[in-house]
Amino acid sequence: MTNVQYKVIVGLEIHVQLCTKSKMFCSCAVEFGAAPNSRVCPVCLGMPGVLPVMNRQAFEYAVLVGLALDCRIPMFTKWDRKSYYYPDLPKNYQISQYDLPLAANGFLEIPLESGGGKKIGIIRAHLEEDAGKNLHTAGNFSQVDLNRTGTPLLEIVTEPDMNSGAEVRALATELQRIVRFLGVSEADMQKGHMRFEPNINLIITKDGAEYRTPIAEIKNLNSFRALERSVNYEVRRQLDEFLETGQVMEMGNKTTRGWDDEQEVSVLQREKEEAHDYRYFPEPDLVPVELTPEWLQQIRSRLCELPLQKQMRYVEQYKLSDYDAGVLTAELSTAEFFDEVVRDGAEPKRVCNLLTQTGLKIANEKGCTINNLGVTPEGIAHLARMVEADTVSSSSSVSIFEVMVETGKGPEVLAEELNLIQKSDAGELERIVDQVLAENPGAVEDVTGGGKKSKKARGFLLGQVMQKTRGQANPKVVSDILDKKLD
Numbered sequence: 467m468t469n470v471q472y473k474v475i476v477g478l479e480i481h482v483q484l485c486t487k488s489k490m491f492c493s494c495a496v497e498f499g500a501a502p503n504s505r506v507c508p509v510c511l512g513m514p515g516v517l518p519v520m521n522r523q524a525f526e527y528a529v530l531v532g533l534a535l536d537c538r539i540p541m542f543t544k545w546d547r548k549s550y551y552y553p554d555l556p557k558n559y560q561i562s563q564y565d566l567p568l569a570a571n572g573f574l575e576i577p578l579e580s581g582g583g584k585k586i587g588i589i590r591a592h593l594e595e596d597a598g599k600n601l602h603t604a605g606n607f608s609q610v611d612l613n614r615t616g617t618p619l620l621e622i623v624t625e626p627d628m629n630s631g632a633e634v635r636a637l638a639t640e641l642q643r644i645v646r647f648l649g650v651s652e653a654d655m656q657k658g659h660m661r662f663e664p665n666i667n668l669i670i671t672k673d674g675a676e677y678r679t680p681i682a683e684i685k686n687l688n689s690f691r692a693l694e695r696s697v698n699y700e701v702r703r704q705l706d707e708f709l710e711t712g713q714v715m716e717m718g719n720k721t722t723r724g725w726d727d728e729q730e731v732s733v734l735q736r737e738k739e740e741a742h743d744y745r746y747f748p749e750p751d752l753v754p755v756e757l758t759p760e761w762l763q764q765i766r767s768r769l770c771e772l773p774l775q776k777q778m779r780y781v782e783q784y785k786l787s788d789y790d791a792g793v794l795t796a797e798l799s800t801a802e803f804f805d806e807v808v809r810d811g812a813e814p815k816r817v818c819n820l821l822t823q824t825g826l827k828i829a830n831e832k833g834c835t836i837n838n839l840g841v842t843p844e845g846i847a848h849l850a851r852m853v854e855a856d857t858v859s860s861s862s863s864v865s866i867f868e869v870m871v872e873t874g875k876g877p878e879v880l881a882e883e884l885n886l887i888q889k890s891d892a893g894e895l896e897r898i899v900d901q902v903l904a905e906n907p908g909a910v911e912d913v914t915g916g917g918k919k920s921k922k923a924r925g926f927l928l929g930q931v932m933q934k935t936r937g938q939a940n941p942k943v944v945s946d947i948l949d950k951k952l953d
C-alpha cells in the first residue's frame with residue numbers, strides 16, 4: 467500500500483426559517499400544518515401586478531443573527547431576483563440577496579469534543595423567501611402546497627473551516643442554540659426550520675504529492691444525524707474514488723448529491739449550476755434597505771449572552787463541569803431559570819444538581835421546560851439553601867422538589883409535612899446512638915478492637931441510627947457522636 471494521508475475540508479450552507487408572524491413580503495401567516503393553500507395571497511402566489519413589501523421583523527431578526535455571528539453589517543443592502551423555475555414558487559423567481567448580503571465576514575465558535583473551541587469563519591448571511599412544497603403522495607400526479615411560499619429564510623454560508631463530520635454537527639447544533647437564544651427561530655428540525663447543505667472534499671497526500679478531490683455538495687439535509695453521517699460517508703466515498711480512478715478537482719467538476727437516509731449513501735444528482743445560470747438581477751419592486759446607526763443600535767441592544775459564552779462562564783465562574791454547563795445552556799429558559807436561582811443567593815453547584823438531576827428529569831417527563839413546572843426560582847433557591855444548611859438531606863431534596871411540582875407548596879412547608887427535616891439535635895441523637903450501641907455489643911467490640919472489621923462495623927452502627935430516625939438524622943452529627951462514644 468502506498469503512503470496516503472488526507473485532510474477533510476467542509477463548508478456549510480444553512481437555511482434557517484425565521485419565526486415571524488407573517489411572511490417575508492406579504493401579510494400571510496407563517497403557520498406550520500395549516501390546510502394546504504390556505505395561507506396564501508396574490509403576492510406569494512406570484513400574481514402579475516402585485517407588489518412585495520419587506521417584513522421589518524424578519525430583517526431585524528436576520529441582522530441580530532449577523533451581529534451574534536460577529537459579522538460586519540453594511541448600512542446598505544438590496545434585493546435581487548434569482549431565476550427559479552419550479553411549481554413550488556409560481557412567480558418563477560426567488561427574491562434573495564446576491565452581491566450585497568446583509569451580513570458578512572463573521573465567525574462562529576464551536577465547542578470541540580476534546581474541550582476548548584474552534585472558530586469557523588462565516589462568509590455571509592442573507593435573507594430570502596422560501597419556496598412551497600411539492601407533494602408526491604397522490605398517485606400519478608403531484609400536488610403543491612404554497613403555504614410555505616414566501617416564508618422568511620436566513621441563508622448562512624460558512625468558510626470551509628470544518629475538518630470532520632463531528633465539527634459540522636457541532637456547528638449546526640451551536641447555530642441552533644444561538645437562534646433559539648435570540649428568539650428568532652424555533653429551529654425545529656422536524657418542521658424543517660433548519661436545512662443543511664455541506665460541501666465536502668479532501669486534500670490527499672500520496673507519495674509526497676498533493677491532490678484535491680472534486681467538491682461534492684449534499685442537498686437539503688434536515689437532521690443533525692443525516693448531516694454528520696452524510697459528511698462521513700462522502701469522505702470515505704471520495705477517498706475510495708480517488709484511489710480507484712485518481713480523479714482530482716478540475717474546473718466544473720463540482721457535483722450535487724442527494725442523501726438517502728435509509729441506505730445511508732449519497733447519490734449523484736447533477737453537475738453544479740454556476741451562479742450565472744441563476745441570472746441574478748436587482749429586484750425592481752423593492753427599495754434597498756438603508757440602516758441608520760440608531761436602528762442598528764436598537765437591534766444590537768437585543769443581543770443577549772450567547773449560549774457558548776454562558777456555558778464557558780458557568781465553568782469558570784461556578785466551577786461546573788463542561789457537561790453540566792452544556793446541559794443548563796442547551797435551552798434559554800433553563801439557563802435563565804438557573805441564573806435567577808443563583809442570583810437568589812443559592813450555591814451554583816447545588817442548584818445545578820437540583821436542576822439537572824431532578825428538575826430536567828421531571829420536565830422531560832412532562833414534556834415541558836423547567837420554567838413551566840410551576841416552581842419559582844425563589845422556591846428552588848430556598849430548597850438549595852435548606853440542603854446547604856443541612857436542614858434536609860440532598861436525597862430528601864429530590865422528594866421535596868417533586869412534591870413542590872405536584873402541589874405548588876413551598877419547600878419549608880413540605881419538609882415539615884413530609885417529615886424530612888434532618889435531626890441535628892445532638893442531645894436527641896445521642897440517646898438514639900446509646901440505644902443502638904447497647905443493642906449491638908458485637909459490632910461495638912469490632913469497632914473498638916480495630917483491624918479489618920472495624921470500618922465495616924462502624925458503618926453498620928451508623929446505618930442503624932439512620933434507620934431508627936427514618937433517615938432524618940444528620941449523618942455528620944451522628945458520625946461525630948459515634949466517634950466520641952467509641953473512642
Ligand code: ZN
Binds near residue numbers: 493505511616
Ligand atoms: Zn401571501
Ligand code: MN
Binds near residue numbers: 481
Ligand atoms: Mn438559499
